[in-house]
Amino acid sequence: MLQITGVLARVPVVPKQFQTCQADEIYLELAERIGFLYGEGGLNDHLNLFWKLTGEHKLELDRRYTTAEILDRALKSKFGIENGIDYFQHASIYYKMRSKAESYNSFYYPEGTTRYAFYFEHLLKTGDTLRQNLSEHNLTIPGQDMVKVWRFYQPIPEWVGRPDASASAEYDLFAMNWSTPQFRMHNSDQTGNPLLNELVDETDPYQFVILMNRETAARKGLQDGDLVRVVAYWGGCTEGVLRVTSLLHPDALGVPGNHGFKSSYRNPATSKGPHFNSLLNSAEGTFDPLHGGIDRNPRVRVYQVGGNRS
Amino acid sequence: MVIDLSKCVGCNACALACKQENATPPGVLWSKVLQYESGDYPDARLHFLPMLCMHCQVAPCLEVCPTGATYRAEGGLVLVNDDICIACRYCIMACPYEARSYNFTRPHEYYTDQGLTEYEQVGYPQHPKGSIEKCTFCVHRLKEGKEPVCVVTCPSQARIFGDLDDPESEVSKLVTSGVARARLEEQGTKPSVFYIDQE
Numbered sequence: 001m002l003q004i005t006g007v008l009a010r011v012p013v014v015p016k017q018f019q020t021c022q023a024d025e026i027y028l029e030l031a032e033r034i035g036f037l038y039g040e041g042g043l044n045d046h047l048n049l050f051w052k053l054t055g056e057h058k059l060e061l062d063r064r065y066t067t068a069e070i071l072d073r074a075l076k077s078k079f080g081i082e083n084g085i086d087y088f089q090h091a092s093i094y095y096k097m098r099s100k101a102e103s104y105n106s107f108y109y110p111e112g113t114t115r116y117a118f119y120f121e122h123l124l125k126t127g128d129t130l131r132q133n134l135s136e137h138n139l140t141i142p143g144q145d146m147v148k149v150w151r152f153y154q155p156i157p158e159w160v161g162r163p164d165a166s167a168s169a170e171y172d173l174f175a176m177n178w179s180t181p182q183f184r185m186h187n188s189d190q191t192g193n194p195l196l197n198e199l200v201d202e203t204d205p206y207q208f209v210i211l212m213n214r215e216t217a218a219r220k221g222l223q224d225g226d227l228v229r230v231v232a233y234w235g236g237c238t239e240g241v242l243r244v245t246s247l248l249h250p251d252a253l254g255v256p257g258n259h260g261f262k263s264s265y266r267n268p269a270t271s272k273g274p275h276f277n278s279l280l281n282s283a284e285g286t287f288d289p290l291h292g293g294i295d296r297n298p299r300v301r302v303y304q305v306g307g308n309r310s
Numbered sequence: 311m312v313i314d315l316s317k318c319v320g321c322n323a324c325a326l327a328c329k330q331e332n333a334t335p336p337g338v339l340w341s342k343v344l345q346y347e348s349g350d351y352p353d354a355r356l357h358f359l360p361m362l363c364m365h366c367q368v369a370p371c372l373e374v375c376p377t378g379a380t381y382r383a384e385g386g387l388v389l390v391n392d393d394i395c396i397a398c399r400y401c402i403m404a405c406p407y408e409a410r411s412y413n414f415t416r417p418h419e420y421y422t423d424q425g426l427t428e429y430e431q432v433g434y435p436q437h438p439k440g441s442i443e444k445c446t447f448c449v450h451r452l453k454e455g456k457e458p459v460c461v462v463t464c465p466s467q468a469r470i471f472g473d474l475d476d477p478e479s480e481v482s483k484l485v486t487s488g489v490a491r492a493r494l495e496e497q498g499t500k501p502s503v504f505y506i507d508q509e
Contacts, residue, residue: 014427014428014429015428017421017424017427018421018424181319181320181321181322181323182321182322194336194420194421194422195326195329195420196326198336198337198339198420199322199325199326199339199342200322202339202342203322203325203339203342203343203344203345204320204322204345205345205346206345206356213351214350214351215351245347245354246347246349246350246351246354247347247351247354247355247356248351249351249352250351268422
């Protein structure tokens with residue numbers, strides 16, 4: 001039973017370095033230059049709605065605010081944190097205990113009643129609206145078989161087969177990716193942080209590598225330290241150093257973390273390691289039309305392309 | 311210090327906090343969490359082993375130091391006086407826990423070719439070229455009545471800090487009861503860091 005609710009916020013601990021700029025500041029600057037920051041319906045107006053800013057915390061519609069000022073008002077107005085951003089100068093998380101009653105669904109409904117969604121009837125309504133709108137403008141979803149698309153908009157579960165069902169047997173492993181404590185979702189340019197990179201380099205043998213079950217590697221004639229290429233059933237590929245382990249399922253291939261960025265405009269530190277996303281197919285027609293999700297575990301084959309790097 | 315290995319999640323927050331607290335330059339880790347695995351799939355297990363200076367009561371690094379630069383400080387801490395260290399590095403060789411390292415070069419910036427940050431400019435004079443690097447148990451914090459930064463940072467509260475000379479302290483009770491044990495006991499160094507093993 002989850003009885004703690006909280007807010008996590010981070011404030012910079014050092015001044016901005018080397019002409020860097022917080023991304024939200026860039027959006028605010030763009031909004032001002034393009035001309036949709038101020039006035040009714042402008043970005044400030046939308047931020048008032050989004051952060052539920054009321055009373056003295058409400059943004060004036062003709063004034064430019066910094067990200068810190070907006071966050072400060074949001075923390076005070078939406079979350080009721082009296083000191084706002086100042087609180088997070090000394091703490092990373094604000095939390096409060098919930099009552100036991102609040103932990104139950106019934107708390108949010110009239111006394112003595114509750115409701116658990118069993119059928120997703122809202123999907124049916126959403127589908128009807130979408131169908132009507134697309135029909136009105138004579139549109140379809142690019143690359144998608146519309147008959148299959150409408151099957152997603154129903155209130156009961158339906159099995160949808162994997163997109164790699166026709167892949168040949170040589171694609172015998174399922175590629176997997178997971179967040180690591182140091183490199184989660186590339187939040188705050190973690191991958192480009194040289195301190196985190198150093199820590200992982202020095203202490204973690206399971207990052208910046210491609211992981212394979214020990215017995216699977218032996219069956220394929222691969223050894224720990226081999227430079228290997230991983231090719232997804234649809235053609236995407238990445239390369240990296242193989243690490244054999246007993247921690248992984250024999251049918252899985254692990255590419256942990258968030259590494260191998262390819263743009264030359266990025267921090268060079270981010271280019272290190274294999275690039276998991278290269279194995280994912282985002283072509284039109286391949287993704288889930290309901291959620292926009294893509295197959296996160298494509299079938300792959302692996303072979304050695306270089307000498308042993310251990 | 312007692313480290314509960316059943317609580318350690320291997321996040322290395324301790325190591326990063328140590329770097330920030332002590333401004334150690336690139337290549338220097340006073341504290342770190344090593345990883346290794348045991349068993350075969352599906353009964354394999356990942357293990358974490360936090361490592362730092364053990365502040366041994368019978369410290370080999372102290373015994374081999376020819377100048378007395380490595381010394382026993384108040385509270386049993388093993389520290390280094392850079393002013394009289396001749397960088398012979400005998401101490402590095404003597405430490406069975408590989409807790410020491412050496413600054414071969416003048417500390418450089420973490421962000422390549424960007425120059426030292428303000429923080430690095432302030433912190434790096436404590437780490438000159440030719441100095442020996444090791445954990446101090448955050449002696450500067452202890453003097454202020456605070457615990458080492460790795461202890462207060464640990465998100466799973468795996469580290470317990472206290473006075474081993476006080477039989478009533480939590481660390482003393484864990485050690486005397488045999489719940490917490492030292493690593494490499496056979497070396498006879500009598501470490502001041504103990505570990506509670508995973509179940």
